[in-house]
Amino acid sequence: MIELNTPITDDDINNLKAGDVITISGQILTARDQAHKRILEEGAPLDIEGAVLFHAGPIIKEEDENGETKYKMVAVGPTTSMRMNPYEADVLDMGAKIIIGKGGMDDSVREALKRNNAVYVVATGGCAALYVDKVNDIKGVDWLDLGMPEAIWDLDVDSFGPLIVAMDSNGTSLYD
Numbered sequence: 001m002i003e004l005n006t007p008i009t010d011d012d013i014n015n016l017k018a019g020d021v022i023t024i025s026g027q028i029l030t031a032r033d034q035a036h037k038r039i040l041e042e043g044a045p046l047d048i049e050g051a052v053l054f055h056a057g058p059i060i061k062e063e064d065e066n067g068e069t070k071y072k073m074v075a076v077g078p079t080t081s082m083r084m085n086p087y088e089a090d091v092l093d094m095g096a097k098i099i100i101g102k103g104g105m106d107d108s109v110r111e112a113l114k115r116n117n118a119v120y121v122v123a124t125g126g127c128a129a130l131y132v133d134k135v136n137d138i139k140g141v142d143w144l145d146l147g148m149p150e151a152i153w154d155l156d157v158d159s160f161g162p163l164i165v166a167m168d169s170n171g172t173s174l175y176d
Contacts, residue, residue, distance in 0.1 A: 001162065007050030008097035013117045016165050018172040022121060023161035024098070027139070027154065030056045032079060034150040036087035038143060039094070045142035045152060048096050055081045055101035057149025059128075060138075071138045073155075077128030078102035081120070085109060092116045100163060104175040113167055120167035134160040 004012050006026030016022070029046060031039070031053045039048075058076035062069055081088075081101030088105060089112035099105075099120045113120060123131065140154040167173045 003159065004098075006052055008052060009050065010117050013097055013119055013169050016119050016168055017170075018165050018168045018174050020165040021162050022165065023159040023163065024052055025158050025160065026052075026156070028052045028054050028100070028157050028160060030054045030058055030076070030151075030153040030155065031084075031091075032057055032150050033083050033087070034146045035143060035152050036084050036091055038146070040087055040090050044094065046154060048091070048094055051096045052098040052100065053091070053096050054123075054155075055079050055084055055099070058132075058153055060148050060153070071141065073132050073135050073138060073153075075128035075132050076135065076155075077131055078123040078125055081105050088112065092118050104166065104173070110167055110171055110173060113169055114171050117169045119165050119169055121163040122166045123161075123163055131160065134158055 002022045004024050056076050057079050059074040061072045061074050078101050080103045085106045089108045092112040097118045100123050102125050134157050135155050137156040139156050142152040144151045
């Protein structure tokens, strides 16, 4: 198992090959369809250079602590990545280095992964309760107006995974 820490560097990516199993510690940002679309229209609300983007719609519980809204993650699992195909290549061009999702992505994403020295990794569907245990904290949320699942959640994680490199920066794909 390969353990990575964010922000992800080119050296980190250079050592990854399709089939490798990894974990990630540090910052992960959730982003689904509407968030990807808005990133391209307005720019990202956070720096995504070297970022890990997770195609996920987490279940979040809102709690009131002394008049202040706090968020607690109940579950977070991957959503189907192919929905992000129309946006992902352009988002990768903005500097994201690892995309986490489920299913697979098209050839436009494969080319963007090669062009940007990035990888697509898969998380196991149905393991949302396992993955939530790897989330230490919700550091923030952007674009909550899109709804809880579509908002960008800024997560602090520890050994998030296991994740499998499904498409590497050389163009190799486990889906071939």
